[in-house]
Amino acid sequence: MVQANEKITVAFNVNGGDVEIGVTPETALVDMLRDGLLLKGAKRSCDMQVCGACTVLVDGLPVSACTVPAFEVRGKSVTTIEGIAADDRMAGLTDAFIDNAAIQCGFCTPGMVLAAKSLLDCNPHPSEAEIKDYMRGNICRCTGYKKIVEAIQEAARKALQG
Amino acid sequence: MTQQEFNTVGKSVRRIDSFDKISGRAVYSVDVVVPGMAYAKLVPSPLPHALIKSIDASKARALPGVYAVLTAAELVNMETHYGSDKKDRPIVAMNKVRFQGEPVAAVAAVDLATAEAAAELVEVEYEELPAASDLTSALLPDAEPIHDSNYCHEYGYEWGDVDAAFAGCDRIFEDTFLFPMVYHYAMEPHTCVVSYEHDRIRTWTSAQHPFLVRAELARIFGMQLDQVQVVVPYVGGGYGSKSYTKIEPLVAALSREAGRPVRLAQSVEESMKTVRRHAARATIRTGVMNDGTFVARECLSYVDTGGYTDNGVRVTERISDRIVGPYIFDNVRVKSYGIYTNSTPAGSFRSIGGPQASWACESQTDIIAEALGIDPIQLRLKNLAKKGDEVRRGKRPLEGDLAPKLQMVLDKFGWDNYQREDPSPTVKRGIGFACNVTNSGASPTSTSLVRFHADGSSTVYIGTTEIGQGSRSVMAQIAAEELRIPLASIKVIGSDTDSVPYDRSTGSSRSTTLMGLAVQDAAVDVREQLLEIAAKHFETFADQIEAADGKATFKGESMTFGALIREMFGGSGGELMGRGYVTQNHASGRLTQDPVFWEVSIGAAEVEVDEDTGTVKLLRYVSASDPGKAINPKQVEGQDEGAAMQAIGHSMFEEMLFEDGQFLNPNLVDYRVPTFEDLPGEFETVLIEFGDGPGPYGSKGVGEGGIVCVAPAIANAIFNATGVRLRELPLTPERVWRAIEKSKQ
Numbered sequence: 001m002v003q004a005n006e007k008i009t010v011a012f013n014v015n016g017g018d019v020e021i022g023v024t025p026e027t028a029l030v031d032m033l034r035d036g037l038l039l040k041g042a043k044r045s046c047d048m049q050v051c052g053a054c055t056v057l058v059d060g061l062p063v064s065a066c067t068v069p070a071f072e073v074r075g076k077s078v079t080t081i082e083g084i085a086a087d088d089r090m091a092g093l094t095d096a097f098i099d100n101a102a103i104q105c106g107f108c109t110p111g112m113v114l115a116a117k118s119l120l121d122c123n124p125h126p127s128e129a130e131i132k133d134y135m136r137g138n139i140c141r142c143t144g145y146k147k148i149v150e151a152i153q154e155a156a157r158k159a160l161q162g
Numbered sequence: 163m164t165q166q167e168f169n170t171v172g173k174s175v176r177r178i179d180s181f182d183k184i185s186g187r188a189v190y191s192v193d194v195v196v197p198g199m200a201y202a203k204l205v206p207s208p209l210p211h212a213l214i215k216s217i218d219a220s221k222a223r224a225l226p227g228v229y230a231v232l233t234a235a236e237l238v239n240m241e242t243h244y245g246s247d248k249k250d251r252p253i254v255a256m257n258k259v260r261f262q263g264e265p266v267a268a269v270a271a272v273d274l275a276t277a278e279a280a281a282e283l284v285e286v287e288y289e290e291l292p293a294a295s296d297l298t299s300a301l302l303p304d305a306e307p308i309h310d311s312n313y314c315h316e317y318g319y320e321w322g323d324v325d326a327a328f329a330g331c332d333r334i335f336e337d338t339f340l341f342p343m344v345y346h347y348a349m350e351p352h353t354c355v356v357s358y359e360h361d362r363i364r365t366w367t368s369a370q371h372p373f374l375v376r377a378e379l380a381r382i383f384g385m386q387l388d389q390v391q392v393v394v395p396y397v398g399g400g401y402g403s404k405s406y407t408k409i410e411p412l413v414a415a416l417s418r419e420a421g422r423p424v425r426l427a428q429s430v431e432e433s434m435k436t437v438r439r440h441a442a443r444a445t446i447r448t449g450v451m452n453d454g455t456f457v458a459r460e461c462l463s464y465v466d467t468g469g470y471t472d473n474g475v476r477v478t479e480r481i482s483d484r485i486v487g488p489y490i491f492d493n494v495r496v497k498s499y500g501i502y503t504n505s506t507p508a509g510s511f512r513s514i515g516g517p518q519a520s521w522a523c524e525s526q527t528d529i530i531a532e533a534l535g536i537d538p539i540q541l542r543l544k545n546l547a548k549k550g551d552e553v554r555r556g557k558r559p560l561e562g563d564l565a566p567k568l569q570m571v572l573d574k575f576g577w578d579n580y581q582r583e584d585p586s587p588t589v590k591r592g593i594g595f596a597c598n599v600t601n602s603g604a605s606p607t608s609t610s611l612v613r614f615h616a617d618g619s620s621t622v623y624i625g626t627t628e629i630g631q632g633s634r635s636v637m638a639q640i641a642a643e644e645l646r647i648p649l650a651s652i653k654v655i656g657s658d659t660d661s662v663p664y665d666r667s668t669g670s671s672r673s674t675t676l677m678g679l680a681v682q683d684a685a686v687d688v689r690e691q692l693l694e695i696a697a698k699h700f701e702t703f704a705d706q707i708e709a710a711d712g713k714a715t716f717k718g719e720s721m722t723f724g725a726l727i728r729e730m731f732g733g734s735g736g737e738l739m740g741r742g743y744v745t746q747n748h749a750s751g752r753l754t755q756d757p758v759f760w761e762v763s764i765g766a767a768e769v770e771v772d773e774d775t776g777t778v779k780l781l782r783y784v785s786a787s788d789p790g791k792a793i794n795p796k797q798v799e800g801q802d803e804g805a806a807m808q809a810i811g812h813s814m815f816e817e818m819l820f821e822d823g824q825f826l827n828p829n830l831v832d833y834r835v836p837t838f839e840d841l842p843g844e845f846e847t848v849l850i851e852f853g854d855g856p857g858p859y860g861s862k863g864v865g866e867g868g869i870v871c872v873a874p875a876i877a878n879a880i881f882n883a884t885g886v887r888l889r890e891l892p893l894t895p896e897r898v899w900r901a902i903e904k905s906k907q
Binding site: 034040041042044045046047048050051053080081082085097098099101103104105106107108109113131132135136137138139140142143144146148 | 400
């Protein structure tokens with residue numbers, strides 16, 4: 001049995017590179033990413049899976065990293081905002097956020113962009129209602145959401161045009 | 163300068179912090195790591211009102227890994243209290259606690275887990291006192307006093323002969339309206355790292371007003387301003403919650419005690435127990451003539467400032483300033499009281515007192531219109547203040563006519579051609595309107611420094627906090643415009659009190675107007691220096707030189723600004739510096755009167771009400787933002803949309819609930835804020851650009867207006883749909899359903 005302070009090794013892929021890191025069993029994924037790997041893009045806010053500020057993708061699907069134990073990503077692929085920012089293929093999405101003024105304080109932005117990527121991966125041409133439904137787990141207190149919806153619509157449109 | 167001549171002003175250029183924020187590399191206070199820092203945990207009071215009989219921190223101090231425990235006993239050789247208007251807040255509770263969650267002690271330890279374990283070991287013995295966690299119970303004659311009394315502040319003003327005027331009115335209306343306690347939910351909870359060293363204090367904090375925090379820390383610890391450094395990284399939302407001083411003194415005192423840097427990163431729950439918006443009860447009495455002429459108004463408001471004053475003084479004043487509405491009354495008597503209660507202290511929140519005041523006065527405007535059988539828009543237009551009117555006597559006259567601004571919103575909404583279509587006999591639709599003007603609380607004290615480098619690029623230094631509003635982009639646009647260089651050649655350095663010059667604060671929609679003028683002046687100062695240098699080079703007069711595109715040109719001959727600077731210094735380098743000072747006596751002459759400007763708020767709503775369930779759906783909302791001149795139009799829209807959405811929250815469902823002083827919903831599950839699904843089907847902002855503001859290019863402040871009129875517009879729409887008048891927020895299905903049921907009886 002693992003003792004409370006005993007570290008367990010988690011081997012996984014993050015943003016395309018393999019890593020191995022020792023964490024305690026109770027360590028949350030968001031803390032392993034932020035404190036262990038210095039990937040500070042994911043933010044802590046509500047700590048109860050409501051706000052989406054800590055959203056990262058695990059095997060392509062969005063999770064709230066505040067409530068996922070770090071050891072659960074063993075052998076999986078994690079994508080953080082740092083991985084998106086370094087990926088030229090994602091420029092359409094990130095440019096759409098910037099050009100539509102869908103960013104204000106920016107605290108929700110990394111999680112918002114990752115949720116939007118996940119949406120467009122599974123539904124490349126979402127309707128406005130589908131965007132609102134899919135994105136409802138990501139809170140933004142600054143923008144009032146309208147410009148984020150517009151950004152996602154523009155990213156989808158531009159992807160369609162190739 | 164005409165509009166066509168602008169290069170970057172008036173364009174929705176990309177925010178200059180875009181890449182930082184989209185890439186995750188933007189550093190917020192929560193990301194700051196200082197070598198050797200300890201981690202802090204607060205020991206909150208479980209009781210809303212109690213005397214502290216004893217505190218025993220010996221077990222906590224004995225825990226391995228604990229560096230220090232701060233209690234009131236450690237607040238020695240320093241000032242013990244802080245606060246913006248009243249210094250009534252102890253750094254940790256002294257002798258008594260006044261709200262549930264008030265820090266009684268704080269622990270610094272090697273890591274957070276140890277700090278949390280130690281916090282559990284701090285033993286506090288209380289003697290419980292009766293708690294009053296709302297206005298009604300705090301105002302009872304036998305209520306247990308929370309401070310010397312439960313009255314924090316009183317304010318009022320009067321003009322005309324109010325009693326005589328009421329006596330001569332055809333009709334008198336009296337209504338009371340309730341506004342709930344609501345929470346900002348800035349997504350980044352209050353976070354602060356302080357390194358207290360023997361001759362200086364270094365602070366990294368999520369503060370809106372770094373220079374006020376610096377002054378407060380200097381006063382508390384007996385240091386000079388130059389010994390205190392306050393750095394504000396990017397801030398994850400504020401909306402007023404991070405105004406003035408919050409957790410910084412506690413963290414500084416804990417760092418002094420621990421002998422090392424200390425980080426306190428609050429949870430959302432802890433931040434919900436740090437600050438909130440004032441709940442309010444407002445009674446308005448209005449005397450009118452049968453033709454709809456407004457004659458006399460008397461208002462009595464109470465605002466609930468919680469356990470400590472925080473910004474309660476100003477909020478008490480502002481609700482009274484804003485409750486008369488945008489109308490001309492010859493007879494006014496207004497009074498307001500700030501009241502202590504055993505609940506989270508209440509501070510600034512986007513338009514202090516504004517939504518509370520407008521909820522009351524603009525709901526009543528429709529009540530009057532209905533009773534007199536006058537169209538609510540016509541009633542407003544009949545009494546609306548005009549350009550140059552002193553809408554509050556003795557204050558700055560209104561900059562521009564309101565009627566055309568109202569019409570822009572009505573046109574966008576399609577008000578005049580509205581065809582009501584009820585989906586069913588019990589699902590009804592209706593429209594509502596509201597408007598107000600709010601006196602900006604902006605103090606005209608800002609300074610800026612512009613450095614112009616020898617390669618033609620420039621660095622702009624501002625004390626404005628980048629809190630999401632896009633101040634850095636707007637300041638860069640103003641500087642680029644005045645320096646005649648591309649936007650890409652500008653870098654903006656934000657809030658670090660060691661390196662940027664003084665700015666009073668970031669709030670009250672003040673930055674574009676006031677810091678904007680400071681940056682404009684500093685940039686013009688540099689440009690004039692460049693023209694002088696160019697005049698020497700070309701052996702002519704400065705006014706003969708044309709400055710554009712980073713070059714000085716005379717008779718077809720050009721030289722880059724950078725080359726001119728290098729030539730002046732006689733080598734490869736050198737730089738110019740420009741400064742901008744904004745005071746009440748600014749050379750423009752536009753800042754002498756209070757307020758610096760009036761912020762305009764206008765909103766129109768269409769709702770659908772299900773009478774069987776009380777559910778209200780906001781189908782459409784059209785808001786207005788009146789920036790005078792939009793320096794970055796999309797950012798202006800974004801401010802307005804965000805403000806309106808926050809108001810949709812306090813109108814429809816947001817409410818902090820207290821029972822016997824216990825805070826029942828201090829988390830994001832039980833306290834719901836708007837999500838994507840609350841976005842109205844149509845959600846528009848009308849930009850009003852009449853160039854009538856005192857800021858650069860005729861600009862003035864926006865960002866608060868959007869939050870002011872949503873609630874009354876929605877309630878007026880519900881009345882229009884159902885004939886039922888709601889006087890208490892939020893407009894939850896239960897409250898709406900009960901009101902509908904009551905109306906049937």
